[in-house]
Amino acid sequence: MSHTPSHAAATEATLATTPLSVLDLSPILEGHTAADSFANSLALARHVEQAGYQRIWLAEHHSMPGIASSATAVLIGHIAGGTERIRVGSGGIMLPNHAPLVIAEQFGTLESLYPGRIDLGLGRAPGSDGKTMRALRRDLHSSGDDFPQLLHELRSYLVGNGPVRAIPGEGLDIPLWLLGSSDFSARLAGQLGLPFAFAGQFAPNHMMMALQAYRTAFTPSAVLQQPYAMVGMNVVVADSDAEAQYLFSSQQQHVLNLFRNTLGKLQPPVENMDALWEAHEKHSVLSFLGGSVVGSPEKVKQQMALFLRSTQANELIINCAVYDQQARRRSYSLLAEIKAAG
Template structure:
């Protein structure tokens, strides 16, 4: 158990595993969320992705509502909403609706990436000149719909529901851009080290150095992403991890698909060069039995000084996925 209490949260990519459907994914998501609540996890986030056959959470706000309706107290939110895909007013209304339905339990995590490819960006009706550089203006506009005194919204336009709600806004990122912006706006920051670890430590430094206290937050608050594959044996954990490795391997090969079953030997599937890329990009991973996972998690906490961890486990078998989160909750002293 860590020397300081560190909340642990879950990022659910709502995987559609090979041979299953989105409906199966949503049932598994709610089942995991109910277990996570029982095991003491802090929040349960879902991510916006599009045109990906293996991820079911494209209509992120709807899935958040599905999870919040089926749980009692765990915080539920987005990790994240890709704001450049949307009008800020629409997101204010959607999350105002969620907060009205599930008061005090909704988080709004924002990213500036498209969550997909260029063609899908156009299909989402993004302006051809929008490349994410207007993200700071979009964030401030969104904030103004919750708090009109900030004055950065469209005059005479109100978010109903939404106006007057204190919905926590997080900025998410994998570089220094959102880290600096989160610091300047005095917002909590979450880094996607579970798939983009290289810039983690510099981004945390940028965030903490640029942090300005706000009505939202008096001190910087950083959350770090981590892949976790915990099992009762080292061998089983290594095997479970291969589903995620294969998914990432396909991604760097330019292919997307459903999450496949684990394999015994990844060396039969990747080249030495591909292996190096995958292992580097997924280096923020804790895999093994309970003692090994505890040691790896503590190392990440010591290295980053994270105020909170958010973990994801792309595991093919739902029962094995539940067991992984149960082991982690135990080693982190969540319950």
């Protein structure tokens, strides 16, 4: 596939030589609507396109009051239609939620509308709770173990040898990525010779195991001759460490509310998180967000170098869940400047 990334040279990864991409959950901000989120996402996409980012991915989540990207393919079309060059894709589509034929048709439509710019990242988690799974008409007895079969069916539609025809879809060059937060999809991606994206932004404790599993299992394919691993991470850059930490408190509140099962919209930042969480909650949130890099440009430069040295990632996909949208876009600009400065 001509749009599938090639493997970087076998030298130590550095920020200057590592492509940067963007993960956007299209957060719904406290006091705002989903319509505002879509406008923010488009503004961000245009901003990072100008800053030289490789791709922007939207993620499928359901029944979450703080995330607006549930109709992921529709939103991808909106973002691709409002930008010119940047690749736009799913990070990811949760395949067990959908008939593979529908995904082939949706992404065939997107690729036909925006040729050479669409990525199809696939995950096997539901992206939702049990009630939502039932509303999505999923088999509630499925544990995700049928993901390889669903993936095989999807690929058959795209190459044109499925049980029925995907129109549009068949014969189109739509790069497939497997996403994961454990070693299941990592091994499968390796065995199939596909690029792999790891969700380091929320599963840092499983990151090294999954990357090793992917590289060990990797078998060259017509798609990819050498392993290509993209790693997700949370990054907030600001003029000072204190300002960056202040901005980051919105994401810390989101994760705290996730653990408390009191999900809501993305909250404004606070000066003191210790006023909001108990000691055990603080430990859980910091562990969940353990792969995050937050600080001034100098601090971020140093920590990104350490992160790349340990992961040897071929690409980084950056999540920046900041309430103030101007500060969010500036964080991505500062990171691009750090990269450009070497």
